[in-house]
Amino acid sequence: MNDDFEQLDDYAILGVQPGATPAEIKQAYLKQISIYHPDRFAGASPDEQAYAARRARRINQAYQNLRRRRPSPVIATSTPRNYQAELYAKAQEHLAAGRRLQALATLRELQRINPWYRDCADLIAGLEADLKPTAVSTSRTFSRRNVLTVAFGGVAVALLGWFGWRQLQEAEATRSPVATAVAEEATAVPSPTVAPSPTTAPSPTAAASPTAAPSPTAVPSPTAAPSPTTGITGGTVVYQADFGPNSDWPITNGNGWSVGARDGRYIIQANAGLGDIWAFQTSPIGSEMVIEVEVSVAGDWAGLMFWFNSPQRYISFLINPAQGQYRCDERNNEQRSVLAEGTISLARSNRLTVRLTDQTIALQINDQVVDTLTITSLNPDPRYGLLVRAERNPTTATFSTLTLRTIT
Template identity: 65%
Template sequence: MNDDFDQLDDYAILGIRPGASPNEIKQAYLQQISRYHPDRFAGASPAEQEYAARRARRINQAYQNLRKRRPSAVPSASVQRDYQAELYDQAQKHLAAGRRLQALATLRELQQINPWYRDCATLIAELEAEYQPVATTGRRPVSRRTILTVAVGSLTFAFLGWYGWRQFQGTQTASGSVGATIPTPTTAAPAPTTAPSPTSTLSPTATRTPVPTAIPTLTPTAAVSPSPSPLPNPTITGGPIVYQADFGPNSGWPTANGNGWSVGARDGSYIIQTNVGLGDIWAFRTAPIGPDMIIEVTVDVRGDWAGLVLRFNDPQRYIRFLVNPANDTFRCDERNGDQRTLFAEGSVSLGERTRLVARLEDETVELWINDQRVSEINSATPAPDTRYGFVALAERTPTTAIFRDLVIRALR
């Protein structure tokens, strides 16, 4: 079977120029292998899993070959390659030859480099729709025009119903209570660009994946109500420390970057940087104990939102516990695909550095900020999971989140 990368040389498979330095080769290798790591495709189709495995082997081979070569001089009159255009042309050739799965993989790689390149997002949406499960009713697939027509009609009827209800209620307004779904921001935010491995070297998302796509208007999901406020504030208790991160070179936390974001350890801290419009940028790891645990970390947020990722079921389903020191607020919500369900939010006094604590036991999650319990939620979704991590979100301004003093404790 011929893959789209069979004709690429060692430099091209890593996406670097000939004569690149050893450090550039290593960084390119880490970025490429994180994209095609088998753990990232755990929920993909068998064909996509096999493609990712073959590409990962080719990336490892290219890296080993380039490590053994002596650096060569770069030609003085080298012609700059348009790597994005090459990927787009490859995808078009695959489509013309009927290799739609290979075309989808190539377009996804292009979208990770430039989410807005030509009609890349539209082509990906059309190809992904072909691989969605379809009920075997014998009917022809519904066209996109029909879907759009039904969607617009449904939104129109929903608006008319809402307007009538508002008229009936008079001056009554929405309370913004727990369980409301977070509205779509004005600027659509694509999901993170790199998906992490759930075991050792883990990279962010974007969400997304996670392939960066514009988040559509979100639809409400079932509400989950926290305990009544104000909450009692007992002293949080826990067992012995089972993990303590030094964020050194051998800590196992990933170092990666993409178009407008980066994650990595430096000077005993773990830093996530992201620009506006990229959605969630996260990195996660697997706890050395079961899903019941206490997670503590200190975070310094410069910009908008940052905090903990809890119950990381997969790149499209997890809980976010976020703080925004710029306006002294916090919120806790669940991401499930393109939906957001708000569990809790409120105002709290935040300093330059904030200590976040999450106590996870069965379906209960207690949230603490600077030794103050701010919320308790009870939810079966997403399911308890041993994976956890950090997340940053730039809604209106570029954001830098610096995490320090990470500790995981047993409950007792």
């Protein structure tokens, strides 16, 4: 006999929405178990007692599942400074305070970096027009008295200036060199004429990012084994991601990036220069498994992340369809070591497969094994994830049919 609650998922059996907090889940569990606890049916019929026992077991099972399956938080690299936005905001502050010269200098610096940034060009044109000197003509004739007055006034000003200069020279003679340097440093204002030229200004997409480390130096793995001749196969499916309304993968966003499930797919977006953005989970069968996912990429790199020891220590297997390349590299803080890379024919959507056994990693793209590696520098870890690496271009990756299988 089928019970009326057999088709309910863990959230529905407890009466909570996906994304509920641990406190809300616990409160809902206590409420449900108090309703169907077998002790409350001591005087009921045998069928009612059996039903309450089965439902109480299902409630306990759901509570334990949700405690274990709470989505792991998204680990994102520190967001780099948006230098262009900072310059634009600084120029707006100068304009609001009436400092038009400073605003013009700041906008010119921004224009050297990105000539098309917002209304930068229009603001510069307006400021240059306002600050352009205009010829002033006058038909006023000065009388002899006015000329003499101006002449005597000029002599007086010159004498006062000379006297003031002498006083300053005597005062400067008594000041220490250190105090002078500090005063000059405190009052120094960069001149717009010494701003970096367009050829020396840093590219906005090459700005330093905590995760956009310098281009990795290719170092061949000393233990790389020859590629096998047969494709990667897996055993029983132990997990298949649900990227629908009840997805256990996180949905969140930050400054220039977002992750989330929609319509059976998981989408990660990142602006240019942000580096690695990912979401991860923990395998229910440990670190030995076969991971498989379909991915389509627009922009730079995207793929799988595994052996996630920490936010600064993990391995990634990525593809770049625009360049027809794949890469497997190991991150160690801000350094990356390339373990395998090459060129390959890629379609609009591609299937990536990774088999993890002990310290051996087998990599496959669209049923073609591209490399097999033996890694001793990093400990196997059951945590894995989906990753986008936006280096020079905005990047969007769409993932689907993510499965975990046992090793055959």
